[in-house]
Amino acid sequence: MTIAEYITNLSDNPYFGAGFGLFSLGASAAVLRKGLQYATIYLRRQYMITLEVPCRDKSYQWLLQWMTNKGAKETQHLSVETSFEQRDTGHVKTKYDFIPSVGTHFFRYGRTWIKVERTREQHTLDLHMGTPWETVTLTALGRDKAIYFDILEEARQMALRQHEGKTIMYTALGSEWRPFGHPKRRRPLNSVILDEGISNRILQDCRDFISNPLWYTQRGIPYRRGYLLYGPPGCGKSSYITALAGELEFGICVLNLSERGLSDDRLNHLLAVAPQQSIILLEDVDAAFVSREDTVHQKAAYEGLNRVTFSGLLNCLDGVASTEARIVFMTTNYLERLDPALIRPGRVDLKEYIGWCSKYQIEQMFLRFYDGEKARTAAKEFANKVVAFGKNVSPAQIQGFFMFYKQANCEEVLNNADMIWKL
C-alpha cells in the first residue's frame, strides 16, 4: 500500500476524521492564544505607556492624594485613611479620606482612560518604614509621555496648594523624613516678640545665607549655617524658629538627639537627606550631650543610653556639604553645659540669647492683646510696673496673664500686674 492510499484510507475512517478535527481545533486555539499574547505585548510596547511609581518615590504621596481627590469619585473600591487630631483644648477632629484601594481602577484624565493598579507586595517590606511595599502603576493608551508629566505636575501642585501658607513639620522615621501631623498655619514672625533687634538680626542672617550660595562655593566654604538660641524656658525659642521657618517658607525637621536607636550613621544620613528648604531643629542639645570636661554630667549622658555619640554629632554637623542650603537651629536652656566644640564657628555661626522679657517686649506684648488709643499709654505704664517688681518674667508668663485677663479692660490689667507670677 502506498502512502497516498494509506492517507486516503485514514481520511475515510470517521474516528480519525473526528480526532483530527479536534486536534486542529485545539492547535488553532493554542496558536490564537499565543498570537493574542504577542499582539497584546506588541500593543503594549507600541501603543501604551506605563508609569510605575514605587512608594519610596517622593511623588508617590502626591499621586495617592491626587487619586484620593480625583479618582475616589470614579471608583467603587476604596480604602480609608483616617486622620485624627486632638487639640490642647481637648477638642478632637477626625477626618476620613477615601483612597482607591489596592487593585485595579480606571480613571478618566482629559480624554484618556487610564488604568491604575495599586499593588501591595505581601512579602516585601519597606525596611525603613516597616510598611508593605506598594507600587502604583498607571497605564494609558497612546505614546505621549506628556500625560504622565501632566498628572504628576497636577498632583504636585495639588499637594502644594494644600500646604500653601502652612509650615510642614517633619519627623525622622527610619532613615527618612516624613511629614508629621497636619501642616501648621504659619505663625507671623511679628507675633513672637523678641528684644529689640534680635529677630531682624537672625532673619537677615538667614536671608543673606539663603541668597548667596555662590559666595560659599567660590570660597570653598561648606554651604551651611548653624544657629544657637539659648536662654530660659518660655521665652520664645521654639516659637521663633517656627515663625521664622514660615517667614522663609521653609519646613522644619525636628530631630530628637536623645532618641534611642538614633545612631551616628543614621543621623548623618538624615542630615544629608533632609527635605530641601527646611530647617533642621535640634532642641535642648544640652540634654543629649554635656561638656566633656563636666565628668558628673558625662556619666549621666552615658546612662541615657544614647546611641549618637558626641563626636558623631560633631562630624555630622561638619559632614559633607550639601548642595542645598543647610540650616541647623539648636536650642538650649543651659549654654554653659554645652561643649565648646559643639558651638564653635562653623558649627554654630550665630548665637543669640533669648532671655526674660525686657520693658520693650512687655509693652509690645501688651499692644498685641489690647488695642486702642488708651492701650498705648497703658502699655507703657504696664511695662514700667512689671519691671519695677524686679523679678524675671518670661513672655510665656505674660501671655498666660493676658489670656487670663483677655476680657478685662486696661485698668484692670494694670491693677493686677502682680498676678503674673501667681497664675
Ligand SMILES: Nc1ncnc2c1ncn2[C@@H]1O[C@H](COP(=O)(O)OP(=O)(O)OP(=O)(O)O)[C@@H](O)[C@H]1O
Ligand atoms: N517672645 C515671645 N513672644 C510671643 N510669645 C511668646 C514668646 N515667648 C514665648 N511665647 C509664648 O510662650 C509659649 C512657649 O514658648 P516657646 O515654647 O517658644 O518657648 P521656649 O523658649 O522654646 O521654651 P523651652 O526652652 O521650654 O522650649 C508659646 O505659647 C509662645 O506663644
